[in-house]
Amino acid sequence: MGESYYITTAISYPNGRPHIGHAYEAIAADVIARFQRLMGRDVRFQTGTDVHGLKMLQKAREMDTTPRALADEMSQYFKEMCDRLDVSYDRFIQTSEDEHHRASQAIWQAMEANGDLYLDRYEGWYSVRDEAYYGEDELVEDGQGGKVSPQGTPVEWTVEESWFFRLDQYQDRLLALYEEHPEFLQPDSRRNEIVSFVKSGLRPLSVSRTSFDWGVEVPGSDGHVMYVWVDALTNYLTGLGYPDMDSPLMKYWPADLHLIGKDIVRFHAVYWPAFLMSAGIPLPKQVFGHGFLLNKGEKMSKSVGNVVDPIALADAFGVDQLRYFLLREVSFGQDGSYSPEAIAQRANADLANSFGNLAQRILSFIAKNLDGALPAVHGHTPADAALFATLEVALQRDLPQAFGELALSQGLEAWMRAVFACNAYVDEQAPWALKKTDPERMQTVLATLYIAIAQLAIAISPVIPASAKALLDHMGVPDDVRSIAGMGSHWYSPLAESDFAISTPKPLFPRIELPAEDAA
């Protein structure tokens, strides 16, 4: 087993069905997880749902059910989405689990033992109807000299007892963290925002609520449940067995990467490290705030009615096509835009035409002309060596480097360069012409391409796992070759000399024909 690698997604708040944004994050995390496995790392990948809080409680009331039943039901949709999209999580956590309550209470007690929690009053403008506090600056005039909430509901000055966390005590240590470890928070633009936020001054953070009870109880403080972020963030530890520091899974801590959306960067880059410092737990190595997915350039929202169901997209375009599109088309870290046209175009151009067709033309040529027997190598020429060199640079250097830096779309560009090189090589070598003039050379060319196609499939497997596996299985590529380190090993000749024969292939990625209007 290689060095451990722990990656997490944010846990989703399931007060609605999963949308494409959830799918995007899960897929991106899965690609990174699969890539690290391909690099030989011992990977632990966690995702899940954050089911506590007021909104779930309200939703449950609306639906005349219990919050727990609602949480179980809604979480199932998220789990199904992950399964449908080939998201290879090792642990799907739901914050209503007993283990999670224990972990949250343990970290609470650790913070309390460190003297960072104290009981005080939380005061503010409270709207009974909204069940929420508003800041002075958020209030709007009601036209009659009074103030109302942004929703137009009446507010009253309310005082509630609350536990507070001494966040202000961590300002300097947090700034030192960002300074000394710029990689802790990425992309850079996010770090800048957080640095300026922290520099502007931190106040103690209210970390408990008494107005509802759907959450983790504060130990020894009846009537208080934890403020959602204490509980939610702790999920990353729960999944490893915390507070049992001797749990075999604790070897995965500290996490290598918390992959989250840009909207919750502050909680992960300010509150979370402060909580951990307080509790005496090592900090995660990196928090990465990805961008949002826009529907044809517009923000998705229920009111506009442009929220897209990821399952429907997967059904329409294929799971691997969707995965590939999201990673290739969106510059990781920035917002991205998608549309049925864009997905179809990208999937057709890169997967169907360039890569799929490459595999199809070569494998069917072998099946047809050599009865499926893998061709022998009769000495490589400089042209073959040049192709192998191009592949090595693209697949064993550039792509891993880019993926390692979370420059996912750039990694895929490197992969495409290798695909292009293979197609150019096919046309230059023209095995169909060699068939008549130089059958031995034709065999070498086909063998070279066979190896190349396998390498391409291995390198891209984190992104299009099902298709890559199907292709590699069809080609008889041994399992131990299927890694970045293994793809360059000497596996071809033994396979060619065995009695393996390749059957007539079917196109890997059928071309997507878009219905006249739209497909999603």
Add this chain to the structure above:
RNA sequence: GGCGGAGUAGCUCAGCUGGUUAGAGCGGCGGAAUCAUAAUCCGUAGGUCGGGGGUUCAAGUCCCUCCUCCGCUACCA
């Protein structure tokens, strides 16, 4: 208001610490090929690098200013 990003070929974007004729992919156009999913390959497209000013032998690449868009500016997750 404050802080921080962004504005580069029709589209999506690369362009690090300033330096030969500003790049890629897609689309478009022309050609080649015919093994393959009408897929592939080759060539091409001449964009005031948001406007203006400045520094420099030399600026998308640094400085100033203006315009446009976006993000952050704590307790809804």
